[in-house]
Every structure is written in structure tokens, then in C-alpha cells.
Amino acid sequence: MTLGIVVSLFGLGTALVLLFTLAIYAVPFFVGLTVGMWAFETGAGVIGAVLIGLVTGVVALFAAQLVFASVRSLTLRAVIALLFAAPAAVAGYHAVLGISALLVPSEVWRHLFAAIGGLVVGVSAAVQLAAFAGAGAQPRQATVGRPDAEFTEGVGPDQPRLPSPSTARLPAPSSGSRG
Template sequence: MTLGIVVSLFGLGTALVLLFTLAIYAVPFFVALTIGMWAFETGAGVIGATLVGLVAGVVALFAAQLLFASVRSLVLRAVIALLFAVPAAVAGYHAVLGISALLVPSEAWRHVFAAIGGFVVGVSAAVQLAAFAGAGAQPMQVTVGRRDAEFAEGAGPDQPRLPSPSTARLTAPSSEPRG
């Protein structure tokens, strides 16, 4: 009896972890399934439709990640994130509703837990999209120079300042041993 409860809780936990991990793939899966079904209905066959659908899903995921990473407008980023978060939230809602039917007797509480679970899954999908796309990762600029060098006069704030030729002299090493 106790072992059955532990195994059930472990299986439930594993299902929830998979749900959160795979939430970002709801839209690419839908795209892959739709394109794959279209390819099958137009005569591509099972193998051809599967390959076409798989390629379409992968392209959809990477195109969204690339678009999210390259767009700097917060409004457009929010729209792209919502395109991934809303279907994931709907899938999360129904998954938690189905799982809660095993554990919660009250219908009202099942819907409350499902709404919370759907919201969390949707947020998880948006965060994963941002993480995969490398959002917020800005290239670092490194400036190397000598502290005591004289800089060229007249350089504006956006122009690099180079040391003048008179201060960039290095002394030649001596061939005499130190002692």
C-alpha cells in the first residue's frame, strides 16, 4: 500500500516535470502536426508527412527563438512570448485538471488547481523561450589601454581614442644579465 503511494507520487512528479520542461514545445508541436497532416492529405505518405512535419516544427521553434532574440521592442517580445505561453497554459490547464481528478474530489478545487497550474506552465514556457533565445545577453565590450598613455585630442565620445605615437614606445630589453 505504502509503496504504491510512493510510486504514484513519483510518477505524478515526473509527469509534472515533463509538463514544465516540454511546455515550450506546444506551439512547434501544433505546427508540426498541422503541416504533417496537410502533407499526408496531399499525398506525401506517412514517412514524408512525418519528415515534413518534423522539419516544420523545428523551423517554427528556431524561428521564434531567433525572432525573440533579435527583436529589441518589449511589445513585440511580449507578443512572441504570449504566442508560446498561451497554448502552453491551455495544455497545462488540461493536464493539471486531468491529474487533479485522481487526487482532488471537489470539482471546484480541481479547476482552481488547474488554473494555477496552467498559469505556471504558461509562465514557464515564456521563461524557457527567453532563456533559449538568450534574452538579455548583451555582448560585452572590453577596452584595453595603458593608464598613463596620452590620448589623441579632438576625439568625440563615440570615437575610439588611441594613444599618441610619442607615448607608445617600448624599451628594448638589454642583453646584459641582471645582477
């Protein structure tokens, strides 16, 4: 009995980790599967359909990341994130509902846990999309004014510069031996 509970909890934890990890791939998987099925039905064969579906799914993922990273409008970013988060949330809802049927006897609690799980998986997919896309943040260089900027401003290359107040001069070390 105890071993069954431990194995069930281990399986539940493993399934949830996989669900969170793979949540971002729900839409590209669906796109790839749809295009692959279309390719198979039009005569591409099994190998051709799998290759076309795989390439289409990868292109869909990278295209979404590229668009998400390059768009500056928060509204468009939210729409793109929602397009990825909604299918992942539905998949998370059904996965948690199926897994909770093993451990939770109450139907109401199963649906409550499934709704919370779906919400968490959907948010996880949106966060992963933003992380993979780099959130469009370009590295910014901080410009710090030099302490001697007021002295060197307008000074040409042939004019002498005033010493910078930021350079500290330490006394030269003595050459005598200690002992």
C-alpha cells in the same frame, strides 16, 4: 495502499517535470502536426508526412527563437512570448486537471490547482523561450578607463610616455640564502 500513493506521487512529479520541460514545444508541435496532417491528406504518405511535420516544427521553433532574439521592441517580444505561453498554459491546465483528478476529491480544488499549474507552465514556456533565444542580449564589452589615460592621451607613437601610476614596482628579491 502506501505503495499506490508513492507511485502516484512519483508519476505526478514525473509528469510535471516533463510538462515543464516540454512546455516550450507546444506551439512548434502543433504547427508540425498540422502541416504533417496536411501533407498526409495531400498524398505525401506516412513517412513523408512525419518528415515534413518534423522539419516544420523544428523550423517554427528556431524561427520564433530568432525573431524573439532579434526584435528589440518589448511589445513584440511580449506578443511572441504570449504566442508560446498561451498554448502551453492550456496544456498545463489540462494536464494538472487530469493528474489532480487522481489525488484531489474536490472539483473546485482541482480546477484551482489546474489554473495555478497552467499559469506556472505558461510562464515556464515564456522563460524557456527567452532562455533559448538568448533574450536578444548581445555580449557587451565593458570599457574601463586606464589609470594613465590622462597621461597618454594625444601622445603619438614617437613621443615618450609618462610612467603609469598603476604599475607598482616591487623590490627585487634578494639572492641570499636563508637558513
